Amino acid sequence: MEGDTEAFGLLVDRYQGDCVAFAQHMTGSADDAADVVQESLVRAFKSLGRCRDRDRFRGWLFRIVSNQCKSHLARSQQRRHEPLEAVDVPAADLPPDAALEADEARARIRRALDALPTNHREALVMKYVTGLSLPEMSEALEVSVPALKMRLLRARHGLRQLLTEVVP
Amino acid sequence: MTAEHELVARVLDGELEYDRLPPELRRQADAFLGLFQSLREERPPNPVALRAAVMARVRRGAESPWERWWRWVRTPRAVQLSPLTATLALAAAVAAAVLIGPRLGPGPVRVAEAPAPNAVITRFVLVAPAASRVAVTGDFVSWHPEGVALSDAAGSGMWSVDVPLTPGVHHYVFIIDGREWLPDPNASQVDDGFGEKNSVVLVPPRAES
Numbered sequence: 033m034e035g036d037t038e039a040f041g042l043l044v045d046r047y048q049g050d051c052v053a054f055a056q057h058m059t060g061s062a063d064d065a066a067d068v069v070q071e072s073l074v075r076a077f078k079s080l081g082r083c084r085d086r087d088r089f090r091g092w093l094f095r096i097v098s099n100q101c102k103s104h105l106a107r108s109q110q111r112r113h114e115p116l117e118a119v120d121v122p123a124a125d126l127p128p129d130a131a132l133e134a135d136e137a138r139a140r141i142r143r144a145l146d147a148l149p150t151n152h153r154e155a156l157v158m159k160y161v162t163g164l165s166l167p168e169m170s171e172a173l174e175v176s177v178p179a180l181k182m183r184l185l186r187a188r189h190g191l192r193q194l195l196t197e198v199v200p
Numbered sequence: 201m202t203a204e205h206e207l208v209a210r211v212l213d214g215e216l217e218y219d220r221l222p223p224e225l226r227r228q229a230d231a232f233l234g235l236f237q238s239l240r241e242e243r244p245p246n247p248v249a250l251r252a253a254v255m256a257r258v259r260r261g262a263e264s265p266w267e268r269w270w271r272w273v274r275t276p277r278a279v280q281l282s283p284l285t286a287t288l289a290l291a292a293a294v295a296a297a298v299l300i301g302p303r304l305g306p307g308p309v310r311v312a313e314a315p316a317p318n319a320v321i322t323r324f325v326l327v328a329p330a331a332s333r334v335a336v337t338g339d340f341v342s343w344h345p346e347g348v349a350l351s352d353a354a355g356s357g358m359w360s361v362d363v364p365l366t367p368g369v370h371h372y373v374f375i376i377d378g379r380e381w382l383p384d385p386n387a388s389q390v391d392d393g394f395g396e397k398n399s400v401v402l403v404p405p406r407a408e409s
Contacts, residue, residue, distance in 0.1 A: 066249075066250050
């Protein structure tokens with residue numbers, strides 16, 4: 033796989049959507065997410081030789097994206113919050129009131145996620161938005177599965193506290 | 201706010217099938233998963249330029265020194281010369297052309313002067329009656345812009361050349377009259393990452409005699 037640009041193009045096609053979704057929740061900006069993911073994918077290509085197990089590629093790739101997000105956040109100090117312009121996909125199928133409620137609900141969840149510690153937000157987005165498995169997350173975050181489960185439990189608890197009226 | 205039930209936690213961790221959750225606990229799991237369902241639905245579209253930007257950087261990183269040089273010389277750049285320097289450079293170029301030019305014939309790419317031991321002779325064929333020159337270039341000649349010349353000995357418009365290729369997948373295109381890059385109409389094609397198509401040939405390992 034190393035050095036094979038065509039094969040790597042297929043990996044880019046397959047995983048860029050997940051990477052961008054994750055990075056956008058971490059950076060709070062579509063433009064920053066695209067920059068972070070571009071840099072991450074190029075770094076991944078240069079380091080493909082270190083990914084010895086293809087079955088673990090997604091977790092390995094997310095480790096790079098996660099680290100790039102953290103570097104970006106450290107550089108920018110403070111996340112920028114931009115309205116997500118592409119949010120009206122489900123709203124198109126809903127009556128106006130329901131669409132408005134759905135938008136408001138999503139905005140509340142985003143604000144609650146933003147209020148969580150970075151490692152909790154990272155774990156929740158990785159698990160429930162991009163759908164990584166616990167072993168993949170363990171690879172990505174370099175944390176044991178038991179420790180990861182504890183982190184997710186605390187993150188869910190924290191999110192529920194911020195959204196008590198939505199989540200029982 | 202109620203505490204998270206252990207079974208709900210296992211479902212949310214992905215360790216227990218949702219169907220095995222007692223009905224009375226499903227509401228708790230549903231409420232939490234529903235939050236993220238809305239976030240998954242608002243997933244942003246892929247930035248259209250992202251793939252192209254990544255693949256351009258990846259290809260540049262994978263270029264051979266020859267390819268880097270070729271890209272460098274093709275890139276327009278402003279050069280400042282004094283009239284004296286420009287005159288001397290022009291005179292030197294004319295002298296070189298007069299003295300050396302006639303000794304040089306056309307310079308086709310020479311591939312595989314010593315083919316790999318496992319190389320398999322692969323024939324490239326293109327029907328192009330209107331073409332005056334046809335070449336094939338691909339990863340096996342590091343995408344050399346001159347390519348390997350095809351011949352049309354019978355003058356029938358059917359151009360062909362035999363090229364020794366190592367077993368595996370190779371990408372290539374034909375070059376018509378030195379200008380037009382054309383994928384093989386009779387072969388599978390893949391995106392080249394820049395909005396164009398490359399052809400693909402699978403060279404099987406040579407059968408042992």
